[in-house]
Amino acid sequence: MTRISDRRLELRHDPLLTEKVVYSVGPQHPSLPAPVRLVVQADGELIERVTPEIGYLHRGVEQLCARRSYAQCAALLSRCEWLAGANADYLVSAAVEQLAGIEVSVRAQWLRMLVLELSRILSHLFWWGQLGLEAGQITAVFWALREREPGLDLLELLSGHRWHHGWIVPGGVRREPPAEFYGGLARFSGRLREALEHFEEFFSDNAIWVNRSELIGTLNSDYAQAHGASGPVLRASGVDHDLRRDAPYLQYDRVSFSVPVGEYGDVLDRYQVRMEEMRQSLSIIAQCVEAIAHLAPTTGGAGGPARSAGEDGGHGGSPHQGIEVPAGEAYIAVEGPRGELGLSVVSEGGPGPARLHLRSPSLYHLHLLDELCRGYLLADLFVILGSLDIMIGEVDR
């Protein structure tokens, strides 16, 4: 299947004065996952400009974090990245560890990797269902949620919470996974591997979908790099860049996985990159499980979390409220499900950060919409939006 050219339409500059239509998509709209307003200027249905207006979900999370302990920061940040909350937990923990110079045991690193990959899969599954809704494929979302459910159950088994886990803590992970976790994980993986094949039938094998996604919303690699695109969006544009491989953290340099790269940067490429990423994540999870099996659990929980007296006191707050982090600055980045999720922390000593900033990929991707949608039709806007997998909670913090 070769794709010949861009299907972007020429914007017309009529000698006849035709009036432009302005559609206000959102802040409440059935195809938006969370409130954001897109001001779409169009010539009929041909989009000329998309201006995202953000801020409808702004909760002042970064400001709140500046007055709270690191554990509370993790809880708040996981409310920004709610589809893969483990990433936020990891970012905060890694920042604390870097600032305080805490070494994390290898086993805990493997466990963290496992959970991070699991949340990537769960996030991508949700994206897949959402994309189906955007494309008018109403069954996809239910199938996606059905496969996602056992994964959420696994995380609940692990941490007691389905979305906001707080399982990755500074120094390691909160507790050893229960014995039944690995069995459940194997069942989940096996099932998902099969389900992914069925999922392909919904979209990749469907002529209508291929027609709607092929060469739609193309993003060239230069523009993508210049505008801070990352993650699957960047890779779909043909830039072979993955933090897990290029700037390995945890034990990512010890697993083997391939990084899917697209060619045209269109909706279909972004779709295929994400689908392949799910398969790769499954293989990473399998490698993690194998590595964990060969490492004996250390004493004092999984990897010996840095707990201090604050935990035993038990008056409110989190168990490691008392961590004293020395002054300094740290920037931690992970390859999140949506792209490079970074956390910049400025510490002036004390139990919490003086300033904290989240680098959210969705914010950058949302502002790619103008370039992506220009010259396409109104109907494409929603498919493109779906293919970017934008999380508004991350955009508005």
Next chain:
Amino acid sequence: MPQDILLILVRGVILVVVCLTAFAYLTYLERRVLSWFQWRVGPNRVGPWGLFQPIADGVKAILKQELIPRRADKVLYLIAPIISFSAAFTMFSLIPVGERVFLTDLPIAVLVFLGLSSLAAYGVILAGWSSQNRYSFMGALRSIAQVISYELGLGLALMVPVMIVGSLKITDIGNIYRAETWHPAYLFVLLPAGVLFLVSAMAETARIPFDLPECESELVTGFHTEYSSLKYAMFPMGEYMGMSAMCAIAVHFFLGGYLLPAIGGVDLTNWVGLIVGNPDAVWGPQEGYWTVVSLSALGLSTTLTFVAKTLFLILIFMWIRATEPRFRYDQLMQFGWKVLLPAGLVLVFLAALFVVLMPDLGGGAQSTMEVSMYVPR
């Protein structure tokens, strides 16, 4: 004349009652069928198996608060749902549902059907224009374009059996499938025409994958975004009735109408007709009572056959809705004009060749059943 008016009224009441019940349970059926496709349960709480759900839905729709946008064009805003609702219902009155069971059997039923389906578009147009909402407006524009484009495919597909039979009367066309008039060669044109008709009908009734006038993820709900309460409910009613009417017409034109299947050369309709429809032949001359019984048995069996066939097509529509993504607007138009229209023209041409080359086959089914039981004087 008073009896005539009374008869018309009674028929109207029967039509509305039957159609409304059918509509209510079609929504139930669709919700259950979609849930089976989507690994969920669907409505199962109200009454046994959730069977009272449509009633609860209806009560809810009626009792909801009615909102009319301040800047709406009030008269048109009120007329729009009535048009789309009544056009779909009138469509249903054209369709015979069984042997000698029909409300009307017009000699130009096919044309009336096409006319009504184009009138139904006005409901959408007026709704979209009068609501003064961009999404509604866009939905209306798309709907206009879609209806105009796909009506051609629809009409051409219907013309194929019409040309073979040489009549615009629905019962005449259904009669082509009787064992004595059927010829396997008909399949060459009727089968593709049936597919063409179903695709066009799906577009005409704006079902997924052609549901662009109201596609939820783009246009909120399209042309009826600004409608609420019972007026909102009238659009889905019209849509479902339109869909069922299309399926019913498809059954008559391409699936053998209300006739029972002929198995192994034995025409079951004739068989039923022979045993119960014509008891004289079996048990000697009978009077009064037996005639009524046999006629009702024949009517009942054919009606049930018809309903089963129509449901089958409706289930296909639901199946497609559960599994296909939506077309893009321009792709839809291209599909209509560049694929369906040429295909329809080719089929009509083939049908014309058919009629010319085999004149002894065509028109054989004309007017074998001139029954005036329910036809007004």
Next chain:
Amino acid sequence: MATPVVIFFSYLLVAGLLVGVSSLILLAIARFRPYRRFLATLAVLGFVAFVWGMCALTQPGYRLLVCYFWLFTAAVVGGGVGCVTMRNVFHAALMLILSLLGVAGYFILVNAEFLAMVQVIIYIGGIMVLFLFGIMVSQNIIGTQLKQNTPQSPWAAICAGVLFMVMFFTGLFMTLKPTLTVTPDVLGNNTGSVGWSLMATYALPFEVASVLLLMAMLGAIILVRKD
């Protein structure tokens, strides 16, 4: 046979006609716009009275027919008048649809069902939909609506009046001297007869007309093409 009943209904008829027509004329004059609702009610009441009188004065077997005839006439005349007097172009187009529907009704009354349905399918389902499409995309989508404002209306009125007189007298003489004989075949299944006429008897003129239409269509497409 001037029984009191007949005299009553004659008066009713004439009074209804007068009231209806005068209120319609007043409606068309801009000065009386504030009383629009009242005048419209009067016009409808006058129309009802007129139809009632008409029905009462006809033979029992034809009353329904007469009723329908005047209903369709109201649609045709009302739609036509509305079409030229409505300020909003969209409303004017809808009025034209009403008028065309009335004509379709006439066709049914004279047993020309085929023509009636063709009128509905082609004029209402096709051409008028395109009209509305054009109106909808050429006005501001929301807000001020395109108004019709025609300075030539007096000239148009004179032309229309002359044409109407011509047609009226032609029609009058035609009805006075009926030359068309209606055969039972025409009253029966006339769809087939129309088909035979178009495709066999008058095949050449029919084809010439269709070629002409095709040329017009191609011409329109070439005119609006950009390059």
